[in-house]
Amino acid sequence: MANRLTKLDEEKVFKDPVHRYIHVKDGLIWELIGTAEFQRLRRIKQLGTTYLTFHGAEHSRFGHSLGVYEITRRIIDVFDDHPHWDPDERLLCLCSALLHDVGHGPFSHSFEKVFDTDHELFTRDIILGDTEINAVLKKVDPAFPKKVAEVIGKTYENKLVVSLISSQIDADRMDYLLRDAYFTGVSYGQFDLERIWRVMRPRDDQVVIKHSGMHAVEDYIMSRYQMYWQVYFHPVTRSAEVILSKILHRAKALYKAGYNFEHQPLPLLPLFNGKLSLEDFLRLDEAVFLFYFQIWQQEDDAILSDLCSRFVNRRLFKYIEFSPNTNFNLYSDLREAFKDADIDPEYYLSVDSSSDLPYDFYRPGEEEERLPIHLLMPGGGLRELSRESAVVEAISGKKRTDHKLYFPKDFITDLSINKAAKEKIRKLLKFEGGSGHA
Numbered sequence: 001m002a003n004r005l006t007k008l009d010e011e012k013v014f015k016d017p018v019h020r021y022i023h024v025k026d027g028l029i030w031e032l033i034g035t036a037e038f039q040r041l042r043r044i045k046q047l048g049t050t051y052l053t054f055h056g057a058e059h060s061r062f063g064h065s066l067g068v069y070e071i072t073r074r075i076i077d078v079f080d081d082h083p084h085w086d087p088d089e090r091l092l093c094l095c096s097a098l099l100h101d102v103g104h105g106p107f108s109h110s111f112e113k114v115f116d117t118d119h120e121l122f123t124r125d126i127i128l129g130d131t132e133i134n135a136v137l138k139k140v141d142p143a144f145p146k147k148v149a150e151v152i153g154k155t156y157e158n159k160l161v162v163s164l165i166s167s168q169i170d171a172d173r174m175d176y177l178l179r180d181a182y183f184t185g186v187s188y189g190q191f192d193l194e195r196i197w198r199v200m201r202p203r204d205d206q207v208v209i210k211h212s213g214m215h216a217v218e219d220y221i222m223s224r225y226q227m228y229w230q231v232y233f234h235p236v237t238r239s240a241e242v243i244l245s246k247i248l249h250r251a252k253a254l255y256k257a258g259y260n261f262e263h264q265p266l267p268l269l270p271l272f273n274g275k276l277s278l279e280d281f282l283r284l285d286e287a288v289f290l291f292y293f294q295i296w297q298q299e300d301d302a303i304l305s306d307l308c309s310r311f312v313n314r315r316l317f318k319y320i321e322f323s324p325n326t327n328f329n330l331y332s333d334l335r336e337a338f339k340d341a342d343i344d345p346e347y348y349l350s351v352d353s354s355s356d357l358p359y360d361f362y363r364p365g366e367e368e369e370r371l372p373i374h375l376l377m378p379g380g381g382l383r384e385l386s387r388e389s390a391v392v393e394a395i396s397g398k399k400r401t402d403h404k405l406y407f408p409k410d411f412i413t414d415l416s417i418n419k420a421a422k423e424k425i426r427k428l429l430k431f432e433g434g435s436g437h438a
Contacts, residue, residue, distance in 0.1 A: 006026070006027040006028070007025050007026060007027065008024070008025055008026070008027055008030060011023055011024065011025050012024040012025075012030055014066055016063070016066065016067065016070070017182055018067055018175070018178050018179050018182055019067060019070050019071070022066050022067070022069070022070040023070070023073065026091065026094065028091065028095065028136065028137075028139065028140065029069070029094055029095070029098060031136045031139075032095065032098055032099065032133060032136050032137075033066075033098070035131070035132035035133045035136060036131075036132050036282075037102055037126050037131050037132060037133050037282060038062070038065070038098075038099070038102060038133065039062070040282060040285060041060060041061040041062035041065055041101065041102065041104070042060050042062040043060070043285035043286055043287055044060060044061045044062075044104055044105070044106060044108070044285060044286060045057070045058065045059070045060060045061070045107075045286060046059050046060055046061050046063070046064045046176070046179070046180065046183075047059070047180060047183075047184075047231075047232075047237075048107045048108060048109065048110065048237075048241065049107065049110075049237055049240035049241050049244060050184065050231065050232075050234070050237045052236070052237065052240045052314055052316070053234050053236040053237045053240070054183075054184035054185060054186075054231065054234075056183045056184055056185050057180070057183050057184050058183070059179060059180075059183045061101050061104055063179065064101065064175055064176055064179055065097075065098055065099070065100070065101050065102070066098070067175035067176075067178075067179055068097045068098070068100060068101075068165070068171045068172050068175045069094060069097045069098040070175075071097075071171040071174055071175055071193070071197065072093055072094060072097035072164055072165070072171045073094060073097075074197050075164060075171065075197045075200055075207075076090055076093060076094070076164075078197060078198060078200060079200075079201075079202050082201065082202050084160070084201075084202040084203050084204060085160075085202040086158070089158060089160075089161050091140065092144075092147055092148065092151060092161060093151070093161055093164055093165070095137065095144075095148050096148050096151035096152050096161070096165050097164070097165055097171055097172075099123070099126075099127060099133065099148060099152065100123070100152050100165055100166075100172060101119070101123070102123050102126050102127070102133065103119040103120060103121070103122030103123030103124070103125070103126055104119045104122075104123075105117060105119060105122070105281065105284060106284055106285055106286040106288065106289050107241075107244055107286060107289065109241070110241050110244045110245045110248065111248070113245060114245055114248040114249055114252070115248070115252075115271050115274075115276070116274075117276065117281075120152070120153065122278070122281055123149075123152055124149045124152070124153060125278045126278065126282075127145050127148055127149045127152070128145055128146065128149055129278050130278075131278075131282075133145075151165060152165065152166075154166055158205070159205035159206060160202055160203075160204070160205050160206060160207065163205075163206045163207045163371070164207060167206070167207065167371060167373075168359060168371065168372065168373050169196070169207070169209070169217065169220060169373050170207075173224065174193055174196065174197075174220070177189045177191070177220070177223055177224055177227055178190070178191075178193060180227060180231060180232075181223075181227065181231075184231050186227075186230060186231060188223055188226035188227055188230055188231070189223050189226070189227045189231075190219075190223060191216065191219040191220040191223045192216045192219065195213060195216040196209070196213060196216050196217060196220060198213075199212060199213030199216070200213075201376055203374075203376065203382070206371060206374065208373075208374045208375065208376045208382060209373060209374070209375055209376065209385075210375070210376050211375045211376060211377050211378060211383075211388070214375055214385070214388060214389055217373060217385065217389075217392075218389055218391045218392060221358055221359050221391075221392055221395070222358075222391065224358055225356075225358040225395060228356040228358070229356070229400070229402075232354075232356075233354040233356070233402060235319050235404055236316060238319075238352050238354065238404060238406075239316040239317045239318075239319060239406055240311065240314075240316055241352075242317060242350045242352055242406045243307055243310050243311050243316060243317060244311060246307050246347045246348075246350070247293065247296075247304065247307045247308055247311060249346075249347070250301070250303055250304045250307060250347060251265065251268070251272070251292075251296070251304060252271070252272045254301055254304060255269070255272040256272065259301065261299065262295075262298065262299060262300070263292070263295050263296075265292050267280075267283055267284060267288050268284075268288075268292065271284075290312075293308045293311055293312055294308070294312055296308040297309045297312060303344060303347050307347065310408075315410070317348075317350075317406040317407055317408055317409075318406070318407060318408070318409040319404040319405060319406045319407075320404070320405050320429060321403070321404065321405075322351060322403050322404060322405035323403050324351050324353075324403055330428060331351065331405075333428055334349060334405075334425065334428050334429070335349060337421055337424045337425045337428060338425065340418070340420075340421035340424070341411075341412075341418040341421035341422050341425060342417075342418055342421075343408075343411050343412075348407060348408050348411065349405070349406075349407050350405070350406045350407075351403060351404070351405050351406075352403070352404050352406060353401060353402065353403045353404075354401070354402050355399055355400060355401035355402070356399070356400055357397070357398070357399045357400075358395050358398075359373075359385070359386070359392055359395060359396050359397075372384045372385060372386070373385040375388055407429070412425050412426055412429075413426075
């Protein structure tokens, strides 16, 4: 138990553009930051391909993880001496906040879709497996890694601890909104973080917000809404993700077909084989993928070479608004026209959909039950946020979905070959609403 209480002789600080300083006083936290698995997060971008749209978005999951730790640390300082807060949970909260994203892979979400992996499972494996992180956590107690994994996996018995890391207003979301707004250079993500953490209170199995802080929470929710549609679901970023996904699909298909790569992608073979061990996974970062994208521009396979050139040199697909439900026949006609023009629709025609629910009230029995944000009223009672806030009520439970159709405009405008088929494609796309956006 002594290790739990070990403090550093001198506090360590990280200079941070969002929180100014990130303070580390616990020896255990300092050791976790120094592990190979946590340092790997320096080589994973927080926002994947977003740097191709907002050039400042080069920040890493390492910085975000430190930020979530710091917000959690400050909230716990506010919670001290409150009757619903157990101070013995402090170190567990801090470790869980720090490690919540440690299982993310390169270009996280595209990577997961193509190779059917799950960063939450890898996070669990890193915490419980034969890793430096596991060895550090065990210094507290042999059962401590399991508790950390349970908090991150949202199965820990103390739901108050879970809600600090994962809820509709948690340290994770608060950091990434502010951090992503800072590095993309947009103003939508701004809200009064300090005001929010100062009005947070522990209450039974959840974090609640003092009624006096309601307007700060309104700003937070509207900031989240704006960030999703202006940054996270930006159509140019999604174009880059479509191409990235097609590269990974093509490379995997070529490997499965026995294609002889000029440069055999040895670190990626476990992915292509569907036998990715934890050790294999931890060797992967975005530098590995970008190296292969760079050299695959010279591969003999025309599709792989072209897609890699597009990604590396930012020659992205164009897009139009497109509803797959009402335009099913049009999509089918486009696929046939692409084939007639010798353009493979599997790699050069893609519908991409994005949807977000900015805030939801409690709906029991749904696949993902979202616990609502509760306000702590002056008399001590609790009231669900949307019942007090007209701003939040206006967007509660309203899921917004957006569909885009992506395609290579340059292929279609070159009429030197397959002119008739390409003119048919142009006609079909014009029927849907124009020749696409940059």
